Structures are given as C-alpha cells and as structure tokens.
Amino acid sequence: MRVVLSALGIAIGIAAMIAVVGISSSSRAALDAQLASLGTNLVTAAPGDALFGGSAKLPMESIGGAGRVDGVQGVSQVAEVKNASVYRNDRIPKAESGGITVYGTDLGLPDTLRANVRTGEWLNAATSKYPAVVLGSTAADRLGISRIDADTRVLIGDEYYSVVGILDPVALAPEIDSAALVGWAAAADRLGMDGHPTGLYVRTDPERVSEVRDVLAQAVNPEKPFEVEVSRPSDALEAQEAADQAFTGLLLGLGGVALLVGGVGVANTMVISVLERRGEIGLRRALGATRRQIRGQFLVEAMVLSALGGAAGAVLGALVTSGYALSQGWLIAIPMWALVGGVLATIGIGAVAGLLPAVRAARMAPTEALGSG
16 A cells, blocks of 8 residues: 555656646647637737827728738728617616627728637628627627527617627637627717727738837827837737746646655655565575665665656546646647656656665665564
C-alpha cells in the first residue's frame, strides 16, 4: 500500500503538470485557429473624449474618409440608437430592458466582421428600410428566441420589428452579440438615430495594418483626429493569450509542488524499505553481493517506482486534457515534450529520492544486517 501511495503521489504531480500544459496548449491552439479565421487585420475607430470634456462624435462622413485610406479593403459602421430598448412583447415591464443595445448599421457589416448568420438571413436593401431586425447571439438568448418564423417579432421603441436573423457570436466585436441590428435607414427614420457613427469597423490589407492605424483617425475626423480612438480588436485576444500563459506558469508551479511531494513519498518508501529488508541485504552481502550491487538494486527500484507513477500520471493527464478539450470543442494539443519530459523528470526524481536509501543499504555490514533483520 505504501508503494502504491508513493507512486500515486508521483502520478498526481505528473498528471497535474501535463493537464495544465495540455489544456493551455489546446486553448492556445483554438485561439490561434480562431484568430486565423477572423484575421488580425480588423481595426476599429470610435469616438473618444472631446477636447473640452464630454463625449466626442464621429462625423457623418466618417465611413467615406476611412474607405479612402490606402490599404483598406472594407468598412462598415454602426450607430447606437439612444433611448431605444428591446422587448419580447409589450407585457414586459419597461424597467427590464435586458441590456440590449440597438444599432443602426449598413449592409456590409457581416462581411467586414466575418460574422456568420446562425439562423435566418442578414438585412438586405429592402428590409433595411423597414421594421426588420437581426439579433446578436446574446441578445437572442436574453429574449428567449432560438429560432425564427414569420411571426417572430420584438418590440423596439413603440413598434414591432420582425426578426429576420440571428448571428453567431462575433469574437472581434463582442458588443454586437448583445445588440439588435436594424438598417441604417430604418434607424434614422423610425428610431431617431442622429446619423453619427458610434463605431467603424475597418478591414485592412494584412500587410498594411500599422499604416492604416497610423492615419485612420486623421481620415475619419480630419478636423479633430485627437477625438478618435483607434484600436485593433485582435490585440485583446492576444492579451488574453498572454494572460493564459501567465496563469499556466502558476499552475505549473503547483504541479511541480505536487511532483516534489511525490518524490518525498518515494524517498520515504525507500528508506523504510531498507529498514524492513535488512535481513535480505545481509544475506545477499554474505552470499557475495558487493556494495555496488546493493546500491544499484535500491536505486533501480526507486527509479522503476517513479517511472511507473510517471507513466500513469502521463496517461491520466492526457485523458483529462482530451476530455476537457473535447467538451470545449477545441483541438487536442498535448506537447510531446510534456509527455516525454514528464516521465523522464519522474525517473530523475526517483533517482535522487532513492540515492540516499541505496547508499545506506550498501554501507550495511553483512553481520549487522543479518543480526537486525
């Protein structure tokens, strides 16, 4: 039982380390795949702070200015409609708005954001002029709408809008997820939108992202470029990846502590084994075994014990990683260096842990060992 518990300590340490490395690698692989599909060449422009306080506004001509920048491949705009709330029907209390924002937008938004329509369809030239709306994924969940038909409507302001589509989550523009999107013309004519964009999404040539970022504020608002905030949404995802790496380092430290505890367990087991097997040691020495052979025997036993624990931990860690990655819909990415290195590390720990007991066993005189055994 003692041997099993010692090996279990090693196994838990290795399993923890491999699971941490594997889950982190799988998450990173999923994020890299997501960035590759979304592209890192999306730049946004939004109103910042006005020179004399308060919020600035983007000019109505912002989209035209952004579209004329060299290296820009596509531009879309949204404008938040103030004081417009979205309800499932008129029986919902007005205080329960659900935090859903109403945006007026143009028809090219899905192409610029590379957003997918989960259900229904995106706005077209006809529906953008009339009370029709596309819901972000979170907004649809809050309204309890998972599928749409001809009678699916929501109340925006004092008028019912037909729900024509629901978007998948948009990783590079999460504000769209909790929004109700209506056509630019409908927002202006029916909801009182003032026509000033509150956000521009600019898709650039991948090789010229920095160039576009440098001149975008000037192009969007030539008179007051300092009132324009320019950012790249993928930077946030890359920052998330960096935070994940830091968190991984912390968890690896905890896994190392668990591994150390397992090594101490192996050392303890080997010391007790030497004490319990003094008779065997004395008999072997009396039959001609050398100190070197006795030392090697106990050292090999410690290394084998650690290796078995390490192998079991590697398998357990791989299973945990695979199960978690599959549950999240990620690719399974377990670095080979983690598996091989983990097992080799346990063998090394076993050698260190078993060295002292092995030397102690080798130093026993045959008569002393037989007498105490």
